[in-house]
Amino acid sequence: MSVPFWHQVEFEMHAMAASTFLEELPNEKSEARLSARVPARVKEMIKMAAELSGATETQFMAQAAYHAAQQVIEQERIVRLSDADTVAFMDMLDAPPAPNQVLRAAAKTYKNSGLNAED
Numbered sequence: 001m002s003v004p005f006w007h008q009v010e011f012e013m014h015a016m017a018a019s020t021f022l023e024e025l026p027n028e029k030s031e032a033r034l035s036a037r038v039p040a041r042v043k044e045m046i047k048m049a050a051e052l053s054g055a056t057e058t059q060f061m062a063q064a065a066y067h068a069a070q071q072v073i074e075q076e077r078i079v080r081l082s083d084a085d086t087v088a089f090m091d092m093l094d095a096p097p098a099p100n101q102v103l104r105a106a107a108k109t110y111k112n113s114g115l116n117a118e119d
Contacts, residue, residue, distance in 0.1 A: 034065070 038046075043057075050060035081089060099107070110116060 030062075034062070036061075 046060060047057055050057045053060060055063070
């Protein structure tokens with residue numbers, strides 16, 4: 001029985017991803033400990049994935065958690081705007097509106113707070 005071409009391609013893509021998977025974790029001394037209780041089926045899946053990627057279960061879980069954390073942080077730091085919103089934002093940077101009463105009051109409060117770097 002031959003394996004369909006798309007399965008071969010999918011496997012090669014996953015194999016390539018697995019080979020670079022362990023390279024992302026910083027090469028630092030492991031000092032902190034994490035632990036988690038998971039259902040047996042989750043542990044078996046992690047074990048299988050770790051074996052397929054050539055890692056220990058601990059290495060695999062640490063890398064997976066690190067990668068997920070990077071994605072969450074990146075999603076929170078990046079502001080994505082539509083084309084129209086980008087144009088509106090750039091226009092406001094190029095020609096900002098005049099300060100209103102609320103902005104002037106906030107600037108005065110900040111200046112008097114001692115937090116500004118001009119002191």
